Amino acid sequence: MSPFGRPLADGDRLEVAGAVVNLKVNRRARRVSLRLDRTRREIIATAPSARRLPEAAAFARERASWIAERLAELPSGAPVLPGMTLEIFGEPVRLEQGSGRARWIEAEGEIPARIVAMGEGEGFARAVTLIIRRRALAVLTERTAFYAARLGAPMPKVTIMDAKSRWGSCRPGPRGGPGFIRYSWRLALAPFEVADYVAAHECAHLRELNHGPRFWAHVKDLVGDERPHRAWLREEGARLHAFGRA
Known part of the structure; x- marks a missing residue:
């Protein structure tokens, strides 16, 4: 069931494994897929149609370990200090x-x-x-x-x-x-x-x-x-x- 009390829509954002998962519809896509947006530090879950967005959301939850691993690979922030x-x-x-x-x-x-x-x-x-x-x-x-x-x-x-x-x-x-x-x-x-x-x-x-x-x-x-x-x-x-x- 959608956490929004309505059908999932393009642009909805979920949280999985501490990461933001951005649901996207790409009508040229042939299947549901996940990718890491390194700049935004979020996961893009793509579906070929709005009807398959629940499938994309479920796939993201199934791949929670993969998501956590990808986030851990990102560079962490560091304070700006004299001497750097x-x-x-x-x-x-x-x-x-x-x-x-x-x-x-x-x-x-x-x-x-x-x-x-x-x-x-x-x-x-x-x-x-x-x-x-x-x-x-x-x-x-x-x-x-x-x-x-x-x-x-x-x-x-x-x-x-x-x-x-x-x-x-x-x-x-x-x-x-x-x-x-x-x-x-x-x-x-x-x-x-x-x-x-x-x-x-x-x-x-x-x-x-x-x-x-x-x-x-x-x-x-x-x-x-x-x-x-x-x-x-x-x-x-x-x-x-x-x-x-x-």
Whole structure:
């Protein structure tokens, strides 16, 4: 029996083995299946039709041990502490505790770049995250300007978000004017080449609002073979989303 007092529907969410199970209908699917969404840290239970969603829910409960094992494989969150060294766009950056406003200090000689922030615990983590977000906005805005110019498109407005499902999104502007692109600030924790690919990907949407052949032709023209970057995000995305989560 449905726990909702009604028939199960596409998008309903259950809890199994401590995990969220998201029920999805995919009419192209041939069977009921389960997969782990590493970025969202949830299980997707897919059914070919709404009528078979109870079967998908029952299958998830039967595979509770498998679900628990997959969750245990995900990277766990860790506190952000002074003394840590992060990689921001592939550059080593040391976190230091200090007085005054949180700030980014560029690398000098053999001394790596630093983020200096005051406070302890969550306060220190929030200050560090703010600086990383600012760095992400600056770098991704510059790369967006570069690729928009390559495509002959008006420079879009760039903002930063913390979405769990997307690394970026693009919305066209009115009447062919400048569009709007949003990026996950967590791309700053990825290698520069990976974040740069996402910028190229979103800029390609300024010309093609789809993922058809012409869209991918734009991407390949901008960054070459995109497959290694997409693979990196699939494999490492969960680690980026775990950053700063206790």
